[in-house]
Amino acid sequence: MTVAENNTGLAGPGGTNTATAAEAVIPAASRGERFTGYDVEAFEVPSGREENWRFTPMKRLRGLHNGTAEADGTVSVDVDAASDVKVEVVGRGDDRLGVGGAPSDRVAAQAYSSFTEATIVTVPTDTKPDKATLVRVTGPGEGKTAYGHLQLRVEAFSNASIVLDHVGSGTYADNVEFVVGEGAKLTVVSVQDWADDAVHVSEQHLSLGKDATLKHTVVTLGGDLVRVSPTARFAEAGGDVEMLGLYFADAGQHQEHRLFVDHAVSHCRSNVMYKGALQGNGAHSVWIGDVLIRAAAEATETYELNRNLVLTEGARADSVPNLEIETGEIEGAGHASATGRFDDEQLFYLQSRGIPEDAARRLVVRGFFHEILMKIDVPEVRERLVAAIEAELEAVENTANAEPATTA
């Protein structure tokens, strides 16, 4: 067994801006004991002080957490399906719903209790669609609230790519199930590219069958508040989950990613890598990486990493890795978390070769994301992300240029 580094970085002059990265902490109660259920009434209304909510600005949830956010709108779900892929819209009674996992917080339970119809996308057994299936979720519109439910099923021995795209305005809570059957392989990218006003709280249930492989990527760019909680569970041995994330928080944005990998069976692997950049006043990112290796999960192999790059003052990144190990018989387990300010030495080096400051900055940030972009193997998405990162960087330059230069 190996337990790797925990780089704890605190960056920024005077400690006013920026960055915290906590020690890996084992909370009082095991992450495995958190209550889950489908009925919203079974959950207490959170105050904001709970471990699960302590980083979230509760007021900005617009009542999703306390029952006051009534559904007065709907999202539209448009699917551009590859051949062989089946798309169904079903009612609440469909007994496939919920097999991927039960909500683990009140907002997810609210979504589960409130949705009226769900979309199920199925890749049938033994198929390999020739292209990615695109699922586009458009928000209910500014000032409106909606609840939703989506299930993506990849049946035994199939191999598919799915892109889940969130755009538009409004307030939205949902559950997304990724049900990957025996020996099947799913590559999925969930992009949160919301308009500035949007609030999105999403619990994503990753359910892996025997020998299943799931590559789950979360990309969060837009929105006022986005909170995505992916939970991965293995039904049987041999599962392999890779959880990747890329986020870019601008002034005023709150982006929260709460991961839970529940190793309850033997011989499974999980590999987590999230990278985020932050810029502007009040930009806030939160990354929680809970990994639990239960007593029965022998020969588990797990690694998780979170890196944050704080580009300007006034932005803050919280990063909390948490590894609980209940068996000594594992292959390897480790975690790393680091948050750093933009590296002036790198900037100096590039500039000393004649590269102007703005281009040098862009190179460094692109370089920071390079490793994770290379892992996103859906070409359309990768190109779009490269473009989105460029756009974010232009935004920071404009902000920087707009401010009067301060002289020492």
Added chain:
Amino acid sequence: MSTLEIKDLRASVTTDEGAKEILKGVNLTVKSGEIHAIMGPNGSGKSTLSYAIAGHPKYEVTSGEVLLDGENVLEMSVDERARAGLFLAMQYPVEVPGVSMSNFLRTAATAVRGDAPKLRHWVKEVKEEMAKLEISGEFADRSVNEGFSGGEKKRHEILQMALLKPKFAVLDETDSGLDVDALRVVSQSVNEVAESTDIGVMLITHYTRILKHIQPDVVHVFADGKIAESGGKDLADELEENGYVKYIGKPEPARI
């Protein structure tokens, strides 16, 4: 024909105890085609001098001038200095993860030359320079300096110098950490650039070792933040013999 003039240069760094003066009035003039060896013991301020010339933000110049053909370099940004023709081969080159060496070199060459070099010529040019420095081709795809050994980093610094063809180059302890083969290869490249261009070189070193490969026109002893003595090749021989004791009051050898 260009001239780099350093006049009464003073610079300090901010430490926990406040500003600490490191450069205490450096005077030095280097002309195109000249090689000046600047030899000094550890901590005498050699790297600070290189950084101050290059414009590192950590070092504050408190007085004095650095003039490149009469133009005040100190008023230029770091990248402007490089485009004006200054180059610093760093003692500790910086790693830039995720940025490939080839992308970096091309971006730098484009910035310094003012135009993107034609791709076909460029590829050939880089290959040739890499071959001279005995750098294997796979380095082009690796992240800038990331995971390079000390010697590999130094070779890449000289590669950049060869490609960017500066008017003046400061080589800050390029020899340290190089084994005998690497020192020969790196020195050859420096000599070649010196012969084929009109570059002026400030060859900063602690040891006399590199001077067996690169012939300096002038030798300066740098101690306690300024030039303590200047002379010809014989000054290096004297240092080889006696070390720095005469300048710092305690023995510190100048040869390994």
